[in-house]
Amino acid sequence: MAAANQPLDASIPPDEIAERRWGELIIEGVIRVAGISSIVIIALIFLFLLREGLPAFLDIPLRQLFGTRWYPIEEMFGLLPLLVGSLIVTVGAVAISLPLGLTTAIYLGEIAPPWLREILKPIIEVLAGIPSIVLGFLGWIALAPLIQNLGAPTGLTAFTGSLILAYMSLPTIISIAEDALYAVPKEYRDGALAIGATQWQAIWRVVLPAARPGLMIAVMLGIGRAIGETMAVMMVTGNAANIPSLGSGIFFQPVRTMTATIAAEMGEVAQGSLHYSTLFAIGIVLFLISFAINALAGRLVGVEGLRRSRGGML
Amino acid sequence: MTNKIEVRDFNFYYGEFHALKGLNLAIREHAITALIGPSGCGKSTFLRCLNRMNDTIRGTRAQGEVLLDGANIYAPAVDVVELRQQVGMVFQRPNPFPQSIYDNVAFGPRVVGMAARGAELDRIVQESLEGAALWDEVKHRLRDHALDLNPGQQQRLCIARTIAVKPQVILMDEPCSALDPVATLRVEDLMRRLAAEYTIVIVTHNMQQAARASDYTGFFWLGELVEFNATETLFSTPSKPLTEAYITGRRG
Ligand SMILES: Nc1ncnc2c1ncn2[C@@H]1O[C@H](COP(=O)(O)OP(=O)(O)OP(=O)(O)O)[C@@H](O)[C@H]1O
Ligand SMILES: [Mg+2]
Numbered sequence: 001m002a003a004a005n006q007p008l009d010a011s012i013p014p015d016e017i018a019e020r021r022w023g024e025l026i027i028e029g030v031i032r033v034a035g036i037s038s039i040v041i042i043a044l045i046f047l048f049l050l051r052e053g054l055p056a057f058l059d060i061p062l063r064q065l066f067g068t069r070w071y072p073i074e075e076m077f078g079l080l081p082l083l084v085g086s087l088i089v090t091v092g093a094v095a096i097s098l099p100l101g102l103t104t105a106i107y108l109g110e111i112a113p114p115w116l117r118e119i120l121k122p123i124i125e126v127l128a129g130i131p132s133i134v135l136g137f138l139g140w141i142a143l144a145p146l147i148q149n150l151g152a153p154t155g156l157t158a159f160t161g162s163l164i165l166a167y168m169s170l171p172t173i174i175s176i177a178e179d180a181l182y183a184v185p186k187e188y189r190d191g192a193l194a195i196g197a198t199q200w201q202a203i204w205r206v207v208l209p210a211a212r213p214g215l216m217i218a219v220m221l222g223i224g225r226a227i228g229e230t231m232a233v234m235m236v237t238g239n240a241a242n243i244p245s246l247g248s249g250i251f252f253q254p255v256r257t258m259t260a261t262i263a264a265e266m267g268e269v270a271q272g273s274l275h276y277s278t279l280f281a282i283g284i285v286l287f288l289i290s291f292a293i294n295a296l297a298g299r300l301v302g303v304e305g306l307r308r309s310r311g312g313m314l
Numbered sequence: 315m316t317n318k319i320e321v322r323d324f325n326f327y328y329g330e331f332h333a334l335k336g337l338n339l340a341i342r343e344h345a346i347t348a349l350i351g352p353s354g355c356g357k358s359t360f361l362r363c364l365n366r367m368n369d370t371i372r373g374t375r376a377q378g379e380v381l382l383d384g385a386n387i388y389a390p391a392v393d394v395v396e397l398r399q400q401v402g403m404v405f406q407r408p409n410p411f412p413q414s415i416y417d418n419v420a421f422g423p424r425v426v427g428m429a430a431r432g433a434e435l436d437r438i439v440q441e442s443l444e445g446a447a448l449w450d451e452v453k454h455r456l457r458d459h460a461l462d463l464n465p466g467q468q469q470r471l472c473i474a475r476t477i478a479v480k481p482q483v484i485l486m487d488e489p490c491s492a493l494d495p496v497a498t499l500r501v502e503d504l505m506r507r508l509a510a511e512y513t514i515v516i517v518t519h520n521m522q523q524a525a526r527a528s529d530y531t532g533f534f535w536l537g538e539l540v541e542f543n544a545t546e547t548l549f550s551t552p553s554k555p556l557t558e559a560y561i562t563g564r565r566g
Binding site: 113114185187188189190191192193194195196197198201205206209210 | 365367370372395396398399402403405407409410411412413421422424425426472475476478479481
């Protein structure tokens with residue numbers, strides 16, 4: 001920055017300058033410590049997970065670990081049903097929340113009159129604050145019977161979980177996506193309209209591509225929210241550690257997710273047992289998945305993407 | 315020469331604010347018409363009335379007639395999207411889309427459904443870039459990002475993007491204010507050449523630019539059109555004292 005190369009203001013007495021420097025040093029130090037400590041804490045968490053979970057990877061043959069049977073009582077620790085359970089619930093949630101979230105954001109950001117947006121935005125943000133256990137409860141007493149009436153063998157299915165999760169991640173997706181759209185300079189829209197594009201063409205061909213990095217982040221955070229959620233999912237997915245049979249009914253069978261497994265079983269295991277470390281191993285897998293999602297988001301968005309999306313009009 | 319646009323008893327309001335007051339003027343076909351006047355006098359507002367870009371601002375209201383080839387563009391049956399294909403606009407700050415050079419120029423032809431692909435589209439893109447005097451500089455890098463161009467090139471790209479839909483009128487709102495003198499002269503040359511095919515209306519803060527680059531000049535003051543005349547006449551023998559004060563003040 002240019003300012004750093006400017007000579008110091010001669011009118012400030014030297015001791016005051018020295019004082020300011022001290023102030024700066026302290027602030028810098030505090031910020032540095034804060035920044036480093038968050039990295040250290042993450043590293044410690046991971047090390048702890050590793051320490052507790054590693055025995056599972058060492059003692060259980062990999063074939064069994066990634067096998068299809070999760071029967072802890074019989075010492076069968078196959079993670080596959082849980083992985084598949086999480087995957088199905090998450091995919092379902094994303095499939096519902098993504099189109100809904102993005103279209104809502106587009107409506108709020110581009111189409112709705114200002115007064116309506118002023119009403120809707122705070123409401124959506126309040127939704128984000130509803131405790132997940134409340135949603136889980138709602139899903140259990142209201143949603144599940146509904147789904148059972150639709151003809152599923154039970155109301156507690158992967159789909160029920162997906163619906164609740166979609167609802168939970170919607171506020172995040174909507175609010176971040178709307179911010180991303182808002183950050184697209186009006187000049188782009190004007191440019192498109194001024195050569196005879198319709199409003200929809202301007203949104204679809206100019207505004208959305210320009211907002212892509214932010215929209216990606218919205219999506220990724222939404223997925224992250226869905227994959228990490230525990231309580232609500234535990235209440236409504238039926239908790240059957242089976243791999244659902246393939247076919248059109250795949251979403252309408254009970255499943256059990258990784259998070260729900262940890263939460264449900266952690267209280268019952270003997271510390272240090274194989275079951276115990278397997279639960280931590282599940283934690284490691286979850287950790288790696290969320291890490292991968294973040295890395296993927298970073299790759300998809302990229303520094304370049306962010307610069308491009310706003311840089312032109314700065 | 316015929317009149318491309320005729321403005322009759324035109325008023326424009328931002329909510330309660332009366333921004334344009336009782337305008338009457340005619341804009342000649344294949345001529346360059348410059349609009350000058352102090353900041354806030356309504357030049358941009360007027361320009362944006364000519365392709366109804368002000369429709370995108372809530373709470374605005376237009377009154378009176380703007381005839382394009384004799385037909386009122388504010389008539390209820392008019393399709394603004396179609397109107398804007400005929401009356402294109404170039405903005406003060408270059409605003410290429412954050413996409414490739416090619417896609418920027420191809421944008422218009424694609425959305426208005428002209429010959430929208432392949433060799434035909436390539437030809438339109440090339441012609442438009444040639445028309446905007448940018449082809450030679452970018453022909454080997456059409457897939458490059460438009461924001462990697464310098465501001466002067468970006469503005470010519472915006473002009474190329476506008477002429478790609480073959481409008482009849484091009485509105486330019488201080489197109490050179492973000493450009494250096496060399497780039498400014500290039501755009502002025504370009505306008506001169508474009509005037510053979512298009513009707514051009516340009517807003518400018520720069521007296522010299524109005525004097526050297528336009529055929530007709532209108533002087534706005536507080537939302538009113540004080541004087542409208544051939545550029546030479548207006549600058550050499552202005553008929554209103556206000557005009558004279560303004561152009562001499564700004565020259566000296
Ligand atoms: N969107 C708007 N809402 C309300 N008032 C506006 C709006 N845009 C412009 N105005 C007002 O209308 C008047 C004319 O503005 P306009 O931008 O047309 O002036 P201008 O001649 O183009 O000025 P400049 O030379 O600074 O570009 C000004 O008083 C301005 O404050
Ligand atoms: Mg202006």
